[in-house]
Amino acid sequence: MPQSFTSRVAGRVLEGLAPAVVGLDPRLEALPARLAPAAAPAERITAFYREVLPRLRGRVPAVKPNIAFFEVHGAPGWAAYEETCRLARAADLAVIADVKRGDVGSTAEAYAAAHFRHADAVTLHPLLGKDSMLPFLERCRNDGRAVFVLVRTSNPSAGEFQDLPVGPARTLTDALADAVHRWGEGVADEHGYSPVGAVVGATWPAELARLRARLPAAWLLIPGVGAQGGRIADLAPAFDGRGLGALVAQSRGILQCFAPDDVEWRDRIDAAVEAFTKDLRALSASGAGS
Amino acid sequence: MPQSFTSRVAGRVLEGLAPAVVGLDPRLEALPARLAPAAAPAERITAFYREVLPRLRGRVPAVKPNIAFFEVHGAPGWAAYEETCRLARAADLAVIADVKRGDVGSTAEAYAAAHFRHADAVTLHPLLGKDSMLPFLERCRNDGRAVFVLVRTSNPSAGEFQDLPVGPARTLTDALADAVHRWGEGVADEHGYSPVGAVVGATWPAELARLRARLPAAWLLIPGVGAQGGRIADLAPAFDGRGLGALVAQSRGILQCFAPDDVEWRDRIDAAVEAFTKDLRALSASGAGS
Numbered sequence: 124m125p126q127s128f129t130s131r132v133a134g135r136v137l138e139g140l141a142p143a144v145v146g147l148d149p150r151l152e153a154l155p156a157r158l159a160p161a162a163a164p165a166e167r168i169t170a171f172y173r174e175v176l177p178r179l180r181g182r183v184p185a186v187k188p189n190i191a192f193f194e195v196h197g198a199p200g201w202a203a204y205e206e207t208c209r210l211a212r213a214a215d216l217a218v219i220a221d222v223k224r225g226d227v228g229s230t231a232e233a234y235a236a237a238h239f240r241h242a243d244a245v246t247l248h249p250l251l252g253k254d255s256m257l258p259f260l261e262r263c264r265n266d267g268r269a270v271f272v273l274v275r276t277s278n279p280s281a282g283e284f285q286d287l288p289v290g291p292a293r294t295l296t297d298a299l300a301d302a303v304h305r306w307g308e309g310v311a312d313e314h315g316y317s318p319v320g321a322v323v324g325a326t327w328p329a330e331l332a333r334l335r336a337r338l339p340a341a342w343l344l345i346p347g348v349g350a351q352g353g354r355i356a357d358l359a360p361a362f363d364g365r366g367l368g369a370l371v372a373q374s375r376g377i378l379q380c381f382a383p384d385d386v387e388w389r390d391r392i393d394a395a396v397e398a399f400t401k402d403l404r405a406l407s408a409s410g411a412g413s
Numbered sequence: 414m415p416q417s418f419t420s421r422v423a424g425r426v427l428e429g430l431a432p433a434v435v436g437l438d439p440r441l442e443a444l445p446a447r448l449a450p451a452a453a454p455a456e457r458i459t460a461f462y463r464e465v466l467p468r469l470r471g472r473v474p475a476v477k478p479n480i481a482f483f484e485v486h487g488a489p490g491w492a493a494y495e496e497t498c499r500l501a502r503a504a505d506l507a508v509i510a511d512v513k514r515g516d517v518g519s520t521a522e523a524y525a526a527a528h529f530r531h532a533d534a535v536t537l538h539p540l541l542g543k544d545s546m547l548p549f550l551e552r553c554r555n556d557g558r559a560v561f562v563l564v565r566t567s568n569p570s571a572g573e574f575q576d577l578p579v580g581p582a583r584t585l586t587d588a589l590a591d592a593v594h595r596w597g598e599g600v601a602d603e604h605g606y607s608p609v610g611a612v613v614g615a616t617w618p619a620e621l622a623r624l625r626a627r628l629p630a631a632w633l634l635i636p637g638v639g640a641q642g643g644r645i646a647d648l649a650p651a652f653d654g655r656g657l658g659a660l661v662a663q664s665r666g667i668l669q670c671f672a673p674d675d676v677e678w679r680d681r682i683d684a685a686v687e688a689f690t691k692d693l694r695a696l697s698a699s700g701a702g703s
Binding site: 148189191192194195197198199200201202204205223224225226227228229230231233234236237238240248249250251252253254255273276277278279280281282283284285287288289290295298299302351 | 479484517573577579
């Protein structure tokens with residue numbers, strides 16, 4: 124088995140990399156206007172990541188392509204998605220495919236085969252329960268892959284169902300977290316982490332602290348920083364005493380931090396990555412000192 | 414606005430078509446072995462549907478492509494998916510895209526744009542709550558599209574979360590159903606149905622009767638008949654007194670009803686469609702007499 128996703132990410136963070144994930148949400152209107160301006164949408168996207176992904180090498184452990192922004196361009200968009208994943212891996216970046224799939228067993232098998240071809244980890248919807256997870260969990264166990272299951276989403280209406288009480292002192296979010304813990308039992312890397320992680324939005328810092336305690340063996344993937352309102356300063360409780368256990372994702376604030384006609388967009392990205400990773404290294408290290 | 418999905422489907426059923434949906438799950442190993450045997454996977458899939466979809470014209474109101482079985486073939490698979498949707502619409506079949514997407518607002522907007530380009534209706538995951546629905550609901554209201562929200566899935570572990578009690582005499586499934594009802598309020602076609610429907614598995618007939626009562630304005634999309642164990646005879650409670658309100662989907666039992674080397678596969682499909690639609694017409698009509 125190749126080095127597992129969790130082991131690889133933990134190793135990078137222990138070597139000093141920030142626990143940072145750069146989100147890849149290729150909105151056309153936010154791409155540099157002068158980069159391949161006459162090309163078709165999918166080619167503009169690929170041209171952008173061909174320049175950007177090598178600049179992230181050695182600065183963050185992983186990227187998170189959001190497949191919706193590729194699907195909107197149809198089959199050429201999917202080809203661009205596959206090429207983006209390839210470019211990321213070539214730049215030594217782990218790929219967390221933000222695909223949020225979730226379906227019955229035989230369909231889940233097809234999704235697992237489809238998405239682990241391009242990615243080291245995927246995000247999943249838990250609503251269908253354990254049998255929708257099995258094809259993914261098998262690849263976690265056998266191929267070192269990982270999953271991040273939606274437990275507490277970052278959006279404003281997250282609580283509509285996730286806050287519902289499902290018994291005494293337990294919400295649906297808690298029940299999902301408990302399932303994530305169960306699904307990950309019996310597989311742990313050298314740092315004690317399982318390949319079954321949880322998505323927990325940065326926009327709910329109180330939930331974050333509670334879920335960290337409830338999920339001692341799960342990596343938390345934390346979206347919602349920046350454009351969605353989550354603040355890095357609130358995320359310290361997500362990390363364990365070694366600075367491990369959480370990956371913070373930011374999309375618009377990094378690769379869409381410039382005006383499309385700004386000729387210095389590469390410098391803007393470099394500066395945004397520097398600021399994001401510096402803040403996160405400090406945060407993760409403060410956890411390590413606690 | 415073009416005729417809405419719900420109005421179109423209701424019209425077909427009132428004209429005498431069965432409330433039947435043929436699922437398109439293109440498993441390679443189940444395609445006719447002699448049809449384009451040397452072609453690439455995506456081309457074999459397209460060749461199959463190019464023959465099959467015209468044979469469904471006038472016999473069922475809709476088809477349900479399951480995108481996972483296309484995604485597994487990468488970008489060419491996506492091109493085959495788009496071509497399949499085009500072929501279906503050309504054969505006067507409404508397309509219910511079984512994509513089960515569900516994401517935060519800005520991503521949901523991309524998914525809605527991506528999938529309503531090819532489809533008349535889509536299936537959605539509700540876990541993120543109302544703001545993940547809004548881009549889809551807007552297109553239901555303005556463009557006559559429809560959504561089917563997962564309320565009770567057909568798989569064995571459906572109850573792991575969906576059966577959780579969320580207050581007195583109310584399960585998570587009930588809470589999801591109540592949300593489907595709310596999300597559909599204020600938009601109804603000439604038969605009183607809203608564009609916000611629910612997915613309810615045929616494998617849970619007791620739930621089906623309960624949910625029909627709880628969702629008076631929602632079309633129910635009912636998968637799980639056949640290979641998954643659901644029985645058509647159990648589905649009468651899903652229909653209203655006019656024989657409307659439910660669409661029953663079958664996949665493996667129709668377009669995978671033959672051995673791959675059977676040269677008479679076209680006849681087998683015709684016979685399977687005939688049996689499926691005959692049973693369903695009788696069921697829907699029995700509802701109409703009640």
